[in-house]
Amino acid sequence: MKTRDSLIRLKRFQVDEKRRQLAQIEGMIAEFNRMADELDDQIRSEQERVGITDVTHFAYPTFAKAAADRRDNLRNSAHELDDQLQRAQDELSEAIEELKKFEQLEERDQQRERTAQEIAEQEQLDEVAARARMR
Template sequence: MTRSHEPLIRLARFKVEELQKQMAELDRSRAALIGQIERLEASVPEEQAAAAQSKEGYVAYGSYAQAVIKRKENIRVSLDEVDVQANALRDRLSEAFTDLKKYELLEERRLARIEQSVRAAEQDELDEIAQIRHGRASH
């Protein structure tokens, strides 16, 4: 009799779940970075309107705009890093799913072989009983 694949299935399932948690964390990081970019972009028209009120505001707006541009560039670099990590993690997750499915399929086949073996043994027993009865009926 072959050994159960349940320990491998549990381990593979755990690995899939851990990688899914990491992917969810990367998704949250990505959403937070996108939110930061959106808030920066939303603040620009407000600052432009405030800058238009005075000469000092207009001069200060130039520095503000430069800072916003630099901050958005930095956030986009971080966003690119998150995307690279997510792509690598997606590959690992795909492999982990493949392993899990492989172990589950092996276990299904093992159980089917056991079931087939039990049915064959039951059929052998029934055949033997039938032969004994047939033998008695012939005598």
């Protein structure tokens, strides 16, 4: 029983760790997307300021080009994290399923113990009742 309790605690810890990892990846994706959106705003602002929106124009602002490259890198990084996010979600699901299996085994064993105890108590009561009838 002690071994299974330790195993259940370990599985719960693993589930919690997977949840933390998942939240961290989700947070990174959200932050990258937020930063990319801010760069989009800065690019539009710069384009409006100089009046040139054609990226191939010789006078297109250097800042806007650099910001667009950075934005694209952020979007690509967020996209790459989507794969990690999917793996983390799958790993969390697996960890939860493992935890459920061990918890169900524990619950089944506890139910078995309760049933055995109830039977033993009933046998004791039956024995007391039989002795009382004999008197």
